[in-house]
Amino acid sequence: xxxxxxxxxxxxxxxxxxxxxxxxxxxxxxxxxxxxxxxxxxxxxxxxxxxxxxxxxxxxxxxxxxxxxxxxxxxxxxxxxxxxxxxxxxxxxxxxxxxxxxxxxxxxxxxxxxxxxxxxxxxxxxxxxxxxxxxxxxxxxxxxxxxxxxxxxxxxxxxxxxxxxxxxxxxxxxxxxxxxxxxxxxxxxxxxxxxxxxxxxxxxxxxxxxxxxxxxxxxxxxxxxxxxxx
DNA sequence: AAATGCCGCAACCGCACCAAT
DNA sequence: GATTGGTGCGGTTGCGGCATT
Numbered sequence: 035x036x037x038x039x040x041x042x043x044x045x046x047x048x049x050x051x052x053x054x055x056x057x058x059x060x061x062x063x064x065x066x067x068x069x070x071x072x073x074x075x076x077x078x079x080x081x082x083x084x085x086x087x088x089x090x091x092x093x094x095x096x097x098x099x100x101x102x103x104x105x106x107x108x109x110x111x112x113x114x115x116x117x118x119x120x121x122x123x124x125x126x127x128x129x130x131x132x133x134x135x136x137x138x139x140x141x142x143x144x145x146x147x148x149x150x151x152x153x154x155x156x157x158x159x160x161x162x163x164x165x166x167x168x169x170x171x172x173x174x175x176x177x178x179x180x181x182x183x184x185x186x187x188x189x190x191x192x193x194x195x196x197x198x199x200x201x202x203x204x205x206x207x208x209x210x211x212x213x214x215x216x217x218x219x220x221x222x223x224x225x226x227x228x229x230x231x232x233x234x235x236x237x238x239x240x241x242x243x244x245x246x247x248x249x250x251x252x253x254x255x256x257x258x259x260x261x262x263x264x
Numbered sequence: 265a266a267a268t269g270c271c272g273c274a275a276c277c278g279c280a281c282c283a284a285t
Numbered sequence: 286g287a288t289t290g291g292t293g294c295g296g297t298t299g300c301g302g303c304a305t306t
Binding site for chain 3: 038039059060061073074077081110111112113124125128132
């Protein structure tokens with residue numbers, strides 16, 4: 035069983051097979067496609083590299099902001115974060131966080147785990163415990179929502195998909211229904227309404243404010259269904 | 265020009281979860 | 286309810302390229 039970097043020939047084989055047949059059972063795929071790889075390796079290669087709906091290259095400022103905000107809400111739940119960043123894979127987001135964003139936050143004096151200023155480890159900079167509670171509550175709500183969304187996606191996968199087409203992957207990873215997606219975006223939008231702008235800093239003067247320092251705006255700017263999780 | 269260190273990314277590994285039996 | 290197989294997720298590693306000495 036081969037390991038290590040994929041060759042262009044292997045990529046071509048995998049791509050050609052999936053385009054023609056869909057991936058089906060990943061375990062059975064390598065044999066059918068004539069690859070000396072395990073199914074897991076094929077799956078990873080497809081998801082993280084070969085999928086045609088993947089956007090590669092530099093992350094935009096907007097994307098960076100989204101990642102930071104969602105990480106504050108969700109922690110290291112990369113797959114959940116990736117659902118908010120179309121065309122980006124969880125692996126790519128994870129790598130970008132670990133190599134760029136984490137260091138940047140650290141440099142700014144913000145703990146990349148708690149997203150709070152390191153000098154104020156116990157609570158928000160407002161000194162208002164309500165803010166921390168709101169953030170925690172929001173995170174719980176979003177977490178529950180994401181789980182429900184994931185369930186819906188799983189259920190939708192049970193519906194027989196169409197025969198493989200050029201965009202066969204859309205059958206494997208169906209687009210969220212209007213019933214679920216807008217709500218999800220609303221949460222993010224609301225959250226961005228609170229935090230947005232704080233990361234549009236000028237890297238040259240480093241004149242920064244902690245994102246948590248304005249959390250007190252949340253009470254006025256959001257009307258989230260906070261009670262839904264309790 | 266060569267050696268060394270650092271960084272970023274692709275890929276692997278181990279574990280958890282879920283559905284089928 | 287226990288077991289098993291398939292899949293997904295997050296953490297970690299290894300390697301190649303680039304920068305520095």
